[in-house]
Amino acid sequence: MNILVTVVMRDLRLAMRRKSEVLSAMFFFVVVAALFPLAIGPEPAMLRQIGPGVLWVGALLASMLALSRLFEVDHRDGALEQMLLSPHPLWLLVLGKMLAHWLLSGLPLVILAPVLGLQFHLSPDELALLSLTLLLGTPVLSCIGAIGAALTLGVRGGGVLISLLVLPLFVPVLVFGAGAVQALSSGLGAQAHVSILLALLLPALFFSPWACSAALRIALE
Amino acid sequence: MRWESWSQFWDMGGYGLYVWGSMGVTALFVLLEIWQARIAHQNALALAATEQQDKP
Amino acid sequence: MTIRWFYYAAPPNFYALAGRLWPWLAALAGILALAGLWIGFGLAPADAQQGEGYRIIFVHVPVSWMSMIIYLAMAFWSILGLTFNTRLSGMMTRALAPTGAMFAFLSLWTGALWGKPMWGAWWVWDARLTSELILFFLYLGYMALTSAIDDVRRADRAGALIAIVGAINVPIIYFSVKWWNTLHQGASVSLTRSPSMAQIMLWGMLLMALAFWAYTLAIVCYRVRSLIIERERHADWVQALPEVAGVKS
Numbered sequence: 001m002n003i004l005v006t007v008v009m010r011d012l013r014l015a016m017r018r019k020s021e022v023l024s025a026m027f028f029f030v031v032v033a034a035l036f037p038l039a040i041g042p043e044p045a046m047l048r049q050i051g052p053g054v055l056w057v058g059a060l061l062a063s064m065l066a067l068s069r070l071f072e073v074d075h076r077d078g079a080l081e082q083m084l085l086s087p088h089p090l091w092l093l094v095l096g097k098m099l100a101h102w103l104l105s106g107l108p109l110v111i112l113a114p115v116l117g118l119q120f121h122l123s124p125d126e127l128a129l130l131s132l133t134l135l136l137g138t139p140v141l142s143c144i145g146a147i148g149a150a151l152t153l154g155v156r157g158g159g160v161l162i163s164l165l166v167l168p169l170f171v172p173v174l175v176f177g178a179g180a181v182q183a184l185s186s187g188l189g190a191q192a193h194v195s196i197l198l199a200l201l202l203p204a205l206f207f208s209p210w211a212c213s214a215a216l217r218i219a220l221e
Numbered sequence: 222m223r224w225e226s227w228s229q230f231w232d233m234g235g236y237g238l239y240v241w242g243s244m245g246v247t248a249l250f251v252l253l254e255i256w257q258a259r260i261a262h263q264n265a266l267a268l269a270a271t272e273q274q275d276k277p
Numbered sequence: 278m279t280i281r282w283f284y285y286a287a288p289p290n291f292y293a294l295a296g297r298l299w300p301w302l303a304a305l306a307g308i309l310a311l312a313g314l315w316i317g318f319g320l321a322p323a324d325a326q327q328g329e330g331y332r333i334i335f336v337h338v339p340v341s342w343m344s345m346i347i348y349l350a351m352a353f354w355s356i357l358g359l360t361f362n363t364r365l366s367g368m369m370t371r372a373l374a375p376t377g378a379m380f381a382f383l384s385l386w387t388g389a390l391w392g393k394p395m396w397g398a399w400w401v402w403d404a405r406l407t408s409e410l411i412l413f414f415l416y417l418g419y420m421a422l423t424s425a426i427d428d429v430r431r432a433d434r435a436g437a438l439i440a441i442v443g444a445i446n447v448p449i450i451y452f453s454v455k456w457w458n459t460l461h462q463g464a465s466v467s468l469t470r471s472p473s474m475a476q477i478m479l480w481g482m483l484l485m486a487l488a489f490w491a492y493t494l495a496i497v498c499y500r501v502r503s504l505i506i507e508r509e510r511h512a513d514w515v516q517a518l519p520e521v522a523g524v525k526s
Contacts, residue, residue, distance in 0.1 A: 147442060151435045155425045164421055165439055168414040169446045172453035179457060200449075211442060214359075218434040224319075234323060236330030239394050243333045243387040247340065250379055251492070258500050265503040269510035270524040 007096025029062035033116040044121045051120025052181035059109045066105040068159040070149040091209035098142045106138030133177040136197040143208035150215035289514045295498035302495035313484030321478045337387040339486040340380040347377035352444035355437035367433025372501040378416035404458040408451045415443040
């Protein structure tokens with residue numbers, strides 16, 4: 001448990017030295033959320049309809065921006081090899097990195113989303129549900145995205161390649177996450193959606209550190 | 222045979238564009254794939270032929 | 278029995294086997310296709326609702342099936358490759374991918390051409406078509422990843438991992454898209470509702486499906502031989518092959 005905290009704190013500390021990277025993901029989210037109404041029109045009824053979807057996709061893309069850097073810095077200065085050689089289980093170290101990524105790229109979006117949701121005339125209930133679904137969904141992105149980041153370590157075109165690899169896998173979370181808010185708006189309950197999001201999150205948390213470790217070993221041998 | 226004439230066959234009851242558009246593109250891609258595989262094989266053979274055998 | 282399986286894991290042995298098999302498989306594919314097309318276009322009657330237009334299913338359904346089967350085969354070889362560390366498994370997966378991607382594309386193409394006359398739109402967000410689109414992306418992702426990594430062995434293993442992760446996701450993706458599809462009332466069309474099939478139509482479709490299967494096996498056998506020669510070209514047995522010696526002289 002200690003080592004998990006150590007890994008997370010290390011990543012957070014390193015990220016704080018390059019604050020611009022963390023903030024740029026958040027700014028990207030804000031800008032994207034503003035672009036859609038500008039492109040489509042300010043009509044409140046329509047914005048309410050597309051809002052959850054737009055914010056979900058925006059969060060997805062913003063979160064993906066930081067993925068290519070997940071292992072890159074450690075790879076460059078040799079810390080990653082040290083992690084592979086360390087007596088601590090690799091999956092635990094990887095879980096720490098995934099958690100740090102989420103804290104830096106996912107959680108801020110969860111907090112920002114309700115604020116941006118006001119631009120789309122979403123009701124307080126909808127805003128709360130939006131945050132909840134993002135809270136459940138963004139960790140999944142950190143998990144699956146880390147696998148993509150590990151596979152493409154040091155590969156040219158890494159950022160776009162990660163998107164191509166990870167986004168199709170992320171479709172179920174997107175469908176149920178954005179769908180939950182829409183279900184709430186149309187009067188149907190969203191309990192099923194939230195349950196399914198949880199059902200997607202838990203296996204992702206359990207299996208992706210292991211898969212990501214395998215991917216790291218493949219990348220570094 | 223179902224078809225009274227060739228023109229009836231090509232017309233496919235008005236759906237000719239869609240039916241032959243599907244069949245045609247499928248056949249085209251299959252042929253392209255076969256052709257591409259042949260070229261790849263020839264290239265592989267040529268590549269192997271240029272290998273210098275390092276004799277100890 | 279274990280020894281027999283691993284016999285063919287050696288590239289020279291598989292090269293010889295694939296070389297013997299592919300012509301027969303190709304011939305089989307040709308015969309089955311002719312029979313299937315004869316039944317499908319010559320004997321099968323017009324459909325009550327869709328007229329002659331339904332005949333697209335004689336290619337649409339087989340290529341859709343094959344695009345899914347090929348992906349499963351890729352996952353199978355990937356698991357084998359990561360478990361036993363055999364070089365040939367990576368080659369098989371790479372040999373399967375282009376054909377699978379092609380079939381996924383053809384499934385989308387023929388699906389669109391079927392949907393337009395029947396339901397008025399080139400594209401509908403039908404659960405099956407949408408899942409097929411995502412499957413097409415998964416194929417592209419595999420091919421992009423393996424071609425982006427220079428080290429062949431690393432590329433094989435990375436591709437194997439992404440193929441397995443993708444394969445696990447495919448049922449999840451399919452069910453989530455199906456759910457999403459039924460929730461949105463607008464998508465009332467369903468390309469999954471095939472015409473009530475007369476026996477003879479089913480026979481035509483089955484023959485075409487088998488034809489595409491045989492074709493896939495043939496082209497993959499052929500393609501993997503090229504990969505073997507390319508990768509193992511330093512080996513003596515490759516240099517000794519008559520086809521290589523023939524090019525040299």
